[in-house]
Amino acid sequence: MLFRSIVLLTVFLSLFTGMAFAQTVPRTASGKPDFQGIWQVQNRASYNVQSHTARYDMLPGMGVVVDGEIPYQPWALEQKNTNFANRETVDPLSKCFLPGVPRIMYMEHPFHIFQADEHVAITFEWTQVFRLIYTNGQQTMYPGLNSWMGNSRGGWEGDVLVVEVTEHNDQTWFDAAGNFHSDALHLTERYRMLDENTIDYEVTIVDENVFTRPWAIGMTLHRQTHMDRILEFQCQAEVEEANGDFERDVRTWYPAVIPADNELFDANAGADLPELVVAADIPRLPDGTPDISGYYMADGGGANYGLETFAGRFLLPDSRGVVIDPPDGLLPYQNWARAERIDREGAHRGYEDPTAHCFLGGVPRSHYVPAPFFFLQPPGHVVVLHERMSYRQIFLDGRAHLPDHIRLWQGDSVGRWEGDTLVVESTNFNGKSWLNEVGDVVSHAQTVVETFTPVTADQIIYRATVSDPITSTRPWTIEIPFNREDQEILETACLEDNNDLGHLRDVRDEYRAAQKASSQEK
Amino acid sequence: MLRLLTTLFILASGTLAGNTLAHHSFAAEFDNTKPVELTGTVTEMKWSNPHAWIYMDVEDESGNVVNWALESISGNVLIRRGWRKADLPAGIVVSVVGWQARNASPTASIRFVTLSDGRRLFAGTGTATPATEE
Numbered sequence: 111m112l113f114r115s116i117v118l119l120t121v122f123l124s125l126f127t128g129m130a131f132a133q134t135v136p137r138t139a140s141g142k143p144d145f146q147g148i149w150q151v152q153n154r155a156s157y158n159v160q161s162h163t164a165r166y167d168m169l170p171g172m173g174v175v176v177d178g179e180i181p182y183q184p185w186a187l188e189q190k191n192t193n194f195a196n197r198e199t200v201d202p203l204s205k206c207f208l209p210g211v212p213r214i215m216y217m218e219h220p221f222h223i224f225q226a227d228e229h230v231a232i233t234f235e236w237t238q239v240f241r242l243i244y245t246n247g248q249q250t251m252y253p254g255l256n257s258w259m260g261n262s263r264g265g266w267e268g269d270v271l272v273v274e275v276t277e278h279n280d281q282t283w284f285d286a287a288g289n290f291h292s293d294a295l296h297l298t299e300r301y302r303m304l305d306e307n308t309i310d311y312e313v314t315i316v317d318e319n320v321f322t323r324p325w326a327i328g329m330t331l332h333r334q335t336h337m338d339r340i341l342e343f344q345c346q347a348e349v350e351e352a353n354g355d356f357e358r359d360v361r362t363w364y365p366a367v368i369p370a371d372n373e374l375f376d377a378n379a380g381a382d383l384p385e386l387v388v389a390a391d392i393p394r395l396p397d398g399t400p401d402i403s404g405y406y407m408a409d410g411g412g413a414n415y416g417l418e419t420f421a422g423r424f425l426l427p428d429s430r431g432v433v434i435d436p437p438d439g440l441l442p443y444q445n446w447a448r449a450e451r452i453d454r455e456g457a458h459r460g461y462e463d464p465t466a467h468c469f470l471g472g473v474p475r476s477h478y479v480p481a482p483f484f485f486l487q488p489p490g491h492v493v494v495l496h497e498r499m500s501y502r503q504i505f506l507d508g509r510a511h512l513p514d515h516i517r518l519w520q521g522d523s524v525g526r527w528e529g530d531t532l533v534v535e536s537t538n539f540n541g542k543s544w545l546n547e548v549g550d551v552v553s554h555a556q557t558v559v560e561t562f563t564p565v566t567a568d569q570i571i572y573r574a575t576v577s578d579p580i581t582s583t584r585p586w587t588i589e590i591p592f593n594r595e596d597q598e599i600l601e602t603a604c605l606e607d608n609n610d611l612g613h614l615r616d617v618r619d620e621y622r623a624a625q626k627a628s629s630q631e632k
Numbered sequence: 633m634l635r636l637l638t639t640l641f642i643l644a645s646g647t648l649a650g651n652t653l654a655h656h657s658f659a660a661e662f663d664n665t666k667p668v669e670l671t672g673t674v675t676e677m678k679w680s681n682p683h684a685w686i687y688m689d690v691e692d693e694s695g696n697v698v699n700w701a702l703e704s705i706s707g708n709v710l711i712r713r714g715w716r717k718a719d720l721p722a723g724i725v726v727s728v729v730g731w732q733a734r735n736a737s738p739t740a741s742i743r744f745v746t747l748s749d750g751r752r753l754f755a756g757t758g759t760a761t762p763a764t765e766e
Contacts, residue, residue, distance in 0.1 A: 252711055425658040425731070425741065457734060460660020468655065479655070481682075481708075497708065498655070498682070547657040600681075600708045604655060607680035609701065609739075613661050616735035 135269070135303040138225060138489075139396075143269050143303040146225045146488055148334040155216040158287035159327055167198070168286065174216070176312075176326040180289060186320045193288025201286055206345035207606050208239055208258035210282025211275050212297060212313045216329060222340050222503065224488040226403065230264065230271070231486050231493055231501075235343045238470060238500040238520070242484060242599055243273050250277075250598070256293050257601040258282060264299075271301040281606075292319035307333040339503060342518050346605055347469045347542075356467060361446070361580070362541040364517040364554035368580055373444050377577060379584035381435045386563045386571050388530045393567055395487065400530050400564045403487045405599060406592040408572070410478035414546045417441060417588060426548070432478075434573070435587040447551045447581040454549025458621035461614035463544050468604035470500045470519035472543025473536050473558050474574035478590055484599045492525060492532060499602045504534050512538045517554060519543060532562040553580035568594040655682040662741045666732040670700060670740070677720045679707045686720065686745070688728070690738075700738045702728055724748075 136144040154162075154171020160180065161173035182190060193200060203209055209217060219235040228246035243262040250261055256279040264273035275297040283290050298314040309331040316324045350356035360366060393401040412420070412429035418440055419431030433439045443451065453459060465471055471479050481498040494502040504525045512522045517540035525534035541554025556578040563571045570592040577585040672690035686702040704710070720726075730742035746752045 254716075255711065423659065424664040425662060455657075455659075457657075457660040460657040463656060466656030481706075597712065600711065602681040602706075602708065604682055607678065607683075607685075609685065610656050610661055610683070610703070613733045613735050613737065613739060614656060616737075617660060620735075 134305045136306050138227075140227055142225075142266060143271075144225060145223045145230070145271065145301060145303065145309065148220050148222050148337045148340065149309065149331040150218075150220040150334050151216045151329055152332055153216065153329055155327070155329060156213065156218060156285055159285050159289055160287070162287065174327045174329045176328055179325075181322045181325055183320060183322055186290075190288050190290060193283070193290055195288075197286060197288050201288070202282055203286065203345075205605075206237065206349060208282070208601075208603055209236065210258055210278060211241070211260050211262070212299070212315075212327065213282060213284055214239065214259075215299075215311065215313075215331075219343060220334050220337060220340060224486055224491060224493050224503075226486050226488045228403075229486055231488075231495060233340060233493065233495075233501045233503060235340050237345050238342060240495050240499075240501045242486075242495055245271070248598075252598075252600070253277075255600070258603050258606065259601055260295075260297070269302065271299075273297075273299040273301070275299060290320070291315070291317045294319045301331075304330075307335065338509070339505070339512075339522075341516065342470075342520070344469060344519065346467065347464075347519075350467060356464075356469075357462070359462075359541075361450075362551065362553040364539075364541050365515075366541065366553060366555075366580065368555070369446075372446075372580065373583050375577075375579035375582065376584045377579075379442075380575075380587070381437055383435060383573065383587065383589075386531070386565055388563065389566045391567060392530070392564050399487075399527055400532075401487065402485050402492075402532070402562065402564050402570060404594055405482055405484050405597045406570065406594055407482040407597075408478050409591045409593060410480065411590065413478040413588065413590060414475070414480060416546060416548050417550050420548075432588040432590055433586060434589045435575075436584070441550065442583045442586055443551070444581055444583060451549055451551050454544070454551070458618050459549060460547075461611070461618040463547055463549065464519075464542055465498075465544070465547075466611055466614055468608055469542070471496070471498060472519055472539065472545075472552075473502070473521050473523070474560065474572075474576070474588065475543060475545055476500060476502065476520065477572060477574070477592070478546075481602065482595070482597065482599065492534075495599060497599050497602055499604060504532075514538070517541070521558065530564065534558075534560045534562070536560070551581045552576060552578050555580045562592075570594075658741050661733055662731040663734045664731060666734075667729070668732045668740050669727070669729050670702075671725070671727040672700065673722075674720055674724045674726060675699060675722055677717055677722075679710075679717045681708055682706045684710055686726075686728075686742070688726070698738050700740060702730065702740050702742045704742060720745075 138144045154169050155174045157168040159174050164170040221232050221234040224231040230243040232241040241262050243264045245264045256277050260275040261277040262273050262275050278295045280293040294317050296316045300312045302310045304310050311331050312328040314326045395401050411432050412427045413432045415426045416429035417433055420429040431439045436442055476496050479498050484495040486493040490506050492504040502520055504523045506525055518538055521536035522538040523534050523536040525532055536558045539554050539556055545552055556576050558574055558576050560574045565571050572590045572592055573587055575585050575587040670690045672688040674688050676687040678685040684704045684707040688700050689697050690700050691697050725748050727746040728742045729744050730740040733739040744752050
């Protein structure tokens with residue numbers, strides 16, 4: 111009798127919740143629940159997905175495992191206990207490595223869900239990693255390619271977004287307590303919106319190499335209503351700046367001031383650029399905006415090895431020269447910046463290029479490093495997912511830039527469509543980026559105005575005008591075509607396999623030792 | 633499969649060389665005065681980004697075996713050209729030409745991998761070619 115009453119009550123409650131659900135969740139133009147926005151958990155699962163008491167390195171928390179216990183095979187339980195004992199050094203996150211899924215979904219870092227009709231992107235504060243979830247039925251082009259963040263393919267079961275995450279590697283953990291899996295891991299995520307500020311998030315976990323049966327975790331994602339954009343947490347950069355492995359450049363990093371002996375910067379100088387013609391048959395979104403979504407590779411012309419024209423250098427590809435203003439193709443450097451650029455090409459400076467450390471490329475460099483990118487056009491935004499593991503969030507709502515003291519690797523980008531050209535203004539740079547491997551120089555004072563013009567269905571002409579009163583005498587502009595390709599974005603786990611940095615450091619240290627010895631002789 | 637690879641590598645050498653590089657300066661890391669020509673047995677192909685690595689046991693003049701780390705273009709680029717990890721299995725004997733790292737460690741940026749039957753695969757970067765190849 112009691113059981114029957116409970117069943118009836120449950121049925122009644124589910125009907126009631128179903129009705130409330132239908133009424134209160136925001137929906138996209140195509141009628142799906144609209145998950146777009148910034149989300150974060152409010153739990154301690156990132157320390158340990160099971161209930162746990164406090165330790166010196168762990169805040170206490172109730173578990174998120176549905177049945178409480180993780181059904182480890184006996185050997186695997188021993189491995190988990192070993193992981194726990196050695197967690198300070200063997201936890202992948204202790205080395206700033208990629209956290210994998212599902213761990214990244216419940217770390218104490220917010221993430222932004224961007225929702226377009228054929229894809230959902232999740233961009234994370236943690237090291238600017240992203241997930242691209244295909245919801246259009248597209249199958250992977252590269253089956254069997256294991257990665258840190260796995261391969262996410264999703265679809266809708268009614269109002270529930272269901273995502274299968276497969277092809278993980280065996281390097282990531284579920285939490286900081288050493289709960290782990292093998293590369294046979296298969297996740298099924300279910301995102302169900304309870305109301306406009308709440309998502310019920312469940313993950314079913316199958317891994318026959320490690321567990322005796324499937325198990326599940328469940329938790330709530332909360333909309334971060336106090337945030338209007340994600341900032342950056344570059345884990346490894348913070349570590350290296352703190353321990354001295356990555357040194358401040360006093361002339362370019364924020365808050366360097368313009369030196370008194372700098373030459374005057376003429377903000378109004380600049381040639382008229384040739385007008386671009388947009389083909390009549392470019393694809394368009396329902397509102398008429400050009401549809402630029404998809405995978406592109408820049409025809410970078412060697413810009414990553416010099417923005418000006420170069421040829422025949424050892425182990426550096428030729429640069430065709432991408433500077434279209436000034437018309438002579440030369441960057442309008444101040445004298446100190448030209449001297450710095452030449453010095454940076456020396457082997458002893460190679461260690462200082464931030465991308466050699468796997469840090470972010472900055473703007474405009476992210477668009478001509480030799481790696482593809484993917485444009486997504488969810489309502490109100492253009493999002494760029496760079497295969498070199500970073501992203502750009504471009505806001506189209508006309509918002510003000512961030513406060514001046516908030517400084518970012520990728521800057522703060524606000525854009526608008528002017529006719530068929532996307533115009534993006536970016537400010538708030540931290541000045542840590544190099545423009546390429548030979549060290550073309552910019553500072554935190556740069557403002558970048560970019561135009562993305564889809565001249566055909568398969569090509570965007572990209573222009574970036576950089577105004578930097580610390581390094582230049584006038585604004586300069588580069589132009590690079592982006593070509594659409596029938597390809598898919600893969601993962602670049604740069605830091606995880608970066609064998610080169612130590613060699614570059616040896617070269618620098620040897621140079622510095624020689625300089626020191628030479629100055630002592632004098 | 634190796635025939636396919638040869639085709640892919642030859643294709644790559646012409647069209648993609650300038651488009652498939654690096655996250656750091658190869659010119660800073662490697663020494664143009666130290667061209668190397670090595671023959672040995674592959675011990676591991678590391679399928680990584682932004683650079684893939686081939687590890688190879690090479691016997692030096694005194695008979696000691698040294699494990700060399702040979703840096704190639706990125707794993708993602710190799711995959712898009714049709715390479716798979718199993719295509720260069722441990723145990724296969726190959727020759728490479730390239731340049732040694734400035735820090736004199738057994739590390740080289742490789743330009744070509746030559747298989748035991750004489751076919752040559754492009755794996756390198758930039759436009760420079762070691763003197764031994766000219």
